[in-house]
Amino acid sequence: MEDLRILDDAHAVAARKEVYRVTIILSVLTIIELALGYSMVNMSEQSFSRHLIKGIILILMLAKAFYIVAYFMHLKHEIRNLIMTIVLPLGLFIWFIIAFLADGNSFRELRNKYAPYDQESNIPVQQKVHGEHEKGTIELKKAVE
């Protein structure tokens, strides 16, 4: 561990430059994200452009995550073995996310199909009738069974 001391100055300066570079990249990405988020303010909820923007924001999110892990957490400068043991398990998230979200989506569709009066969206604000709900419960349970 002694040779940590004798890291040459050039290396230290380069490392610091890298930090500043990454800071600027992260800031720029964040500003783009915010601008995109702001552009959605009056867009309709289900429009294609809104979904597209959300997709772009998610990609930018992953880019930011990459910069933080690779440079701030120094992973890019570790040796390859370590990088692989960190990155490969993250692959488990692919199926984790797909299966969970697909099933969540399916749950909504099943509910719309078998208990159509139970949708929250059909209930206008301030006119929520509780009796309606209980009936819906019974129907839904029957439908599930």
Place this chain on the structure above:
Amino acid sequence: MSTTTATATTKWWSGGKSPFNVEYGKIMMWYFLMSDTFTFGALLISYGTTRFATQGWPDPNHVFNSFPGLGSGYPLLFVSLMTFILILSSVTMVLAVQAGQNMNKKGVVINLIFTIIGGLAFLSCQAWEWTHLFHEGAWWGRNPFINADGTQSTTNFTNFFFTITGFHGFHVFSGVVINVIMLIMALNNTFEKKGHYLMIEKAGLYWHFVDLVWVFVFTCFYLV
């Protein structure tokens, strides 16, 4: 850590040395963070699943649109401030780690202080935001906001918001505590005596992880 000038022919896995060229504490920290990634991942995926299973969802631009002293009508402004605070505190943490690698005690101390200030500032922002939302009627189990299409919204919007940002805030808090301990140890010359600042690197990993999680929480709750 003694073989930084390793050549490509080094047999990393042959035993008697670390295959990753790092000491075990750092390996443990990395894998602990992997584990924590799954904790946060599961929470955010649950949030996504519930959102997919729900008819409508409030528009974050209409919910999070207040700024202290300015009132409402400024979507994303306050959360941008929080994001930049956290990114900057992450930057000072990297600088502290680098100062530690150069055995520069003064650099470590100054940058750690900046990091701690950043962490506390972030926590204060979160406290203000929670208080503000609470006064608007939002809390666990209470959701005053309506869906983007004007219909009744489920309480799961606020439930997930408070649970996940709260869990993240708890991580920020513990990160600040760890950094304060690091600062005290640095001031006491503990690391100088040890001959290395490796602990700062591990604390740094944790702090960057907190920042990393915020990238995801910020995107999932405030942007999409």
Place this chain on the structure above:
Amino acid sequence: MSNEIALGAGAGLSTELASEHHEHHEHHQSFITKYIFSTDHKMISKQFLITGIIWAFLGGLMSVLFRLQLGYPDSHFYWLQDVLGKFWVEDGRITPQAYYALVTIHGTVMVFFVLTAGLSGTFANFLIPLQIGARDMASPFMNMLSYWFFLAAGLVMLSSLFVETGPFSGGWVAYAPLSALRDASPGSKSGMDLWLISIILFVVSSLLGGLNYIATILNMRTKGMSMTRLPLTIWALFFTAVIGVLSFPVLFSGFILLIFDRNFGTSFYLSDIFINGVGALPNEGGTAILYQHLFWFLGHPEVYIVLLPAMGMASEIMSVNARKPIFGYMAMIGSLFAICILSFLVWAHHMFVSGLNPFVGSVFVLLTLLIAVPSAIKVFNWLTTLWRGNIRFTPGMLFTIGFVSLFISGGLTGIWLGDSALDIHLHDTYFVIAHFHLVMGVASMFGMFAGIYHWFPKMYGRYMNNTLAYIHFWITLAGAYLIFWPMHYEGLAGMPRRYYDYSSWESFKQFAELNRFISTVVIITFATQLLFIFNFFYSIFKGRKVTTKNPWGANTLEWTTPINPGHGNWEGEIPEVHRWAYDYNKDGREFIPQTEPVGADESQH
């Protein structure tokens, strides 16, 4: 937590330094530092083992109690009422509430405390440093904490048996809404609070342990001990730790949401619920399936956490006692790795009839059936290892062979259950009970017994009694099959699990005799386990002493340590490793220890 990690920095690589440090400490250890707050991995492993045995006894006793109800539903056991009290037994019969509580706590205790902590806690702690050639774990302090969190988890769970409303009674899976609503059942009140605290403590324990195992295996192997020279036990324990570190946090997240549902009025898992006597609940918008997803994202890897250590130990013990190299060493590692990956991709096969999307379900069927491939590879490798071996039927070897047998019998029915169409009929029947008890419950138990009999000489410097061990083996093996084999038929006939009393169903009356038979065998088999417990504790103090360093003629490093190794394991230098662990019957020699340099005229393995 990061503090503890950081505190021991630097000790990882300098094993030489650590050795001197330890040797001088040996003499002035008080009782407390040696036996209670010990940081020696061998002592911690014994702590895990004995705590695990106590929990196995309690968990087994619970199964005897609820089998009494199932086997003898019309009998009255008034003496039990005197022993256990009114909550548990009324009018000489186990009360319904107590029955569900017993089933729940039996499951929880067996899966988490016995087969996770008791199995991988014991053998990971004991074998990792000894077999890779390390003085101790990477962080002995964290290792100690791991045990203490486990003990605390156990004590909290134990205390839940004594609360007024009884322990949690909604099944070990703790599905919402039974687990999420206090009013759902008596056991959902403070019993569930304690259950949750206990399991969260257990997650912390398993995380502390798992990180330690991984860091130790990666960083602290002795010179020459490359990853492909590791004994298969270590590979199995490594993957077990990896699975634990990645899957327990998901359960933890699920529990965080559950705690909010229980205490803070959220509805993550709740929607449209009406409770008798309470009325309609205000909770809207959640889905109970989300809880099931989160639970089984841990729950399925968990069965491999339970099974992999048994697989690893079986491979090692089998090779030693068949006096043959393990067949297909790399294939064994590859299949362990494949199981490790696949274990994360198949969780929803527990939920085919929960309302899971059928298309998503079909993908899960495909992924589930893929597990048959690595499992089959392992089975064939074990069988070919036995083939033409010069087998020594030590108790450890018998239990290993029993493990393989049970793994095959239980594993084959997994193919049925993994099929979503068949599962509609078989789900939640006794078929499922038979399947998972054989393949993961009893099989892992056999792995554990094999490990205990095989490494007992290393743990305590004495042998266990062979005669008692043989009786234990044969009755347990016969018992396991006699208990669980008939359950397949009950399940195929549609008999559901978790029912208190089947006598009111015309279709299941035919099984009354069979149920009584099963319960009788349960009592006999449980009594035989007491024989094992007696043998274990008796042999610690009075067993025949081990006189040679290497009683089994094994190749691995733990048999190069002194008969009673001190803290630090080796006197003097840690041995260097020159070969893999499975050079048995090679070049005319019965076994060649790993420490022996490869000779010039030696044939390649």
